[in-house]
Amino acid sequence: MDKFIIRGGNKLKGEISLKGAKNAVLPIVAATILNEGESIIHNVPNIADVNVMIDILRHVGCYVKFEDGTLTINTKYMHTSEIPESFVRRMRSSIILLGSMVARFDQTKISYPGGCEIGSRPIDLHLKSLSQMGVEIQEVHGYIRCKRQSINSSEIQLDFPSVGATENIMLASVKSRGITKIYNAAKEPEIVDLQNFLNSMGAKVKGAGTSYIEIEGVERLNNVEYTIIPDRIAIGTYLVAAAMTNGEIIINNVVPEHIQSIVSKLKEAGCEISYLRNSIKLKCLGRINSVEHIKTLPYPGFPTDMQAQITTLMTIANGTSLIEENIFENRFKYCNELIRMGANITISGKTAIVKGVKSLMGAKVNSPDLRGGAALVLAALNANGYSEVYGIDHIDRGYESMEKVLSSLGADIIRA
Ligand SMILES: CC(=O)N[C@H]1[C@@H](OP(=O)(O)OP(=O)(O)OC[C@H]2O[C@@H](n3ccc(=O)[nH]c3=O)[C@H](O)[C@@H]2O)O[C@H](CO)[C@@H](O)[C@@H]1O
Numbered sequence: 001m002d003k004f005i006i007r008g009g010n011k012l013k014g015e016i017s018l019k020g021a022k023n024a025v026l027p028i029v030a031a032t033i034l035n036e037g038e039s040i041i042h043n044v045p046n047i048a049d050v051n052v053m054i055d056i057l058r059h060v061g062c063y064v065k066f067e068d069g070t071l072t073i074n075t076k077y078m079h080t081s082e083i084p085e086s087f088v089r090r091m092r093s094s095i096i097l098l099g100s101m102v103a104r105f106d107q108t109k110i111s112y113p114g115g116c117e118i119g120s121r122p123i124d125l126h127l128k129s130l131s132q133m134g135v136e137i138q139e140v141h142g143y144i145r146c147k148r149q150s151i152n153s154s155e156i157q158l159d160f161p162s163v164g165a166t167e168n169i170m171l172a173s174v175k176s177r178g179i180t181k182i183y184n185a186a187k188e189p190e191i192v193d194l195q196n197f198l199n200s201m202g203a204k205v206k207g208a209g210t211s212y213i214e215i216e217g218v219e220r221l222n223n224v225e226y227t228i229i230p231d232r233i234a235i236g237t238y239l240v241a242a243a244m245t246n247g248e249i250i251i252n253n254v255v256p257e258h259i260q261s262i263v264s265k266l267k268e269a270g271c272e273i274s275y276l277r278n279s280i281k282l283k284c285l286g287r288i289n290s291v292e293h294i295k296t297l298p299y300p301g302f303p304t305d306m307q308a309q310i311t312t313l314m315t316i317a318n319g320t321s322l323i324e325e326n327i328f329e330n331r332f333k334y335c336n337e338l339i340r341m342g343a344n345i346t347i348s349g350k351t352a353i354v355k356g357v358k359s360l361m362g363a364k365v366n367s368p369d370l371r372g373g374a375a376l377v378l379a380a381l382n383a384n385g386y387s388e389v390y391g392i393d394h395i396d397r398g399y400e401s402m403e404k405v406l407s408s409l410g411a412d413i414i415r416a
């Protein structure tokens with residue numbers, strides 16, 4: 001297994017451009033199943049999760065080419081709607097195929113995803129919603145079998161604005177006969193991107209970005225060419241990387257609105273931030289200030305996917321910060337590794353109490369999950385001496401060549 005070897009202390013400096021959002025591209029690739037034709041998708045990151053999605057599509061008979069950030073997919077000759085367990089084990093979010101498989105074949109069989117490193121992650125809201133849309137669901141031997149009995153209008157009230165459930169309902173309903181209404185829908189930018197992609201294919205979806213989404217079914221969808229939105233979490237991660245080293249960086253191609261909650265906390269921490277057209281510049285001189293209280297919430301609140309990175313920044317702040325995780329129950333595992341690097345963190349229920357120290361120390365640490373792993377790399381950039389970050393397959397799920405991006409900014413990091 002690969003690891004990163006990092007010598008901390010270099011100030012990050014320079015300009016980077018990143019690829020599109022993992023959490024936008026995954027449901028959009030699932031949506032390509034719907035048009036029974038060709039989709040060309042630009043700005044796609046070359047990350048492990050995208051490659052699992054490609055393997056799944058090839059397994060079910062699709063043509064897929066992935067070159068220079070562009071995915072070309074033809075789903076005309078798909079021959080099965082079954083997704084074996086091995087794929088779902090490699091990527092939990094393959095559950096996002098449920099909706100589009102049902103829309104295309106009126107049935108599907110997908111392995112039950114189960115929990116993962118960050119929590120139990122049930123899919124009850126996905127299944128309840130599909131069942132309200134006339135899909136009969138059986139859970140047998142670790143698999144979920146779905147069979148659509150009717151494709152008429154339906155109204156769904158989500159008990160929680162689940163991102164994945166909102167996407168699965170949108171995907172399942174674009175070709176229904178009638179109107180599907182989603183109340184208390186997730187409002188994340190990736191939901192808006194899915195709506196825009198579906199509408200570019202000829203679907204009739206409106207309301208994404210608000211808590212009410214309406215989908216009017218259409219009979220046919222057309223070929224499509226589309227560009228994925230920037231990855232607000234990858235952008236936030238590299239902004240924190242610069243802040244960890246008192247650096248100065250510019251990141252191109254950002255949507256300021258999408259990163260508002262992240263930027264506001266970085267400003268509270270004392271970072272100077274400015275925008276020039278669609279680029280963001282962060283400069284961080286002197287010691288970081290602590291931020292009294294950060295709590296993760298559904299969008300537009302502070303994203304859970306940035307919790308580990310901002311907590312890591314707070315480990316070197318002047319003062320004490322409280323970070324409250326409200327979305328996933330097991331997202332502080334990386335804190336034990338940070339403590340090995342000299343951080344002063346106490347976990348109390350769903351809150352991390354972080355007392356800032358002057359600097360961290362290099363150590364051998366293990367990535368417990370995707371963002372926790374990224375956080376350990378951020379810590380190592382600040383730390384005195386060498387760190388070895390293991391388990392970087394987690395990091396590769398969501399960051400394209402993290403070591404190359406950081407090296408281009410002056411970090412001392414190698415993959416070994
Ligand atoms: C591929 C992708 O887009 N992943 C993102 C997506 O995950 P995902 O779509 O899995 O996240 P959800 O919004 O569904 O989950 C939020 C909360 O709802 C709970 N829940 C969800 C569904 C359900 O049927 N029952 C239930 O109880 C979850 O356990 C969790 O506590 O949104 C999360 C929240 O912004 C992000 O952290 C993930 O990066």
Ligand SMILES: C=C(OP(=O)(O)O)C(=O)O
Nearest residue numbers: 092093118305370371398
């Ligand atoms: C939790 C995440 O992703 P996933 O839902 O794919 O596990 C993430 O991107 O931080």
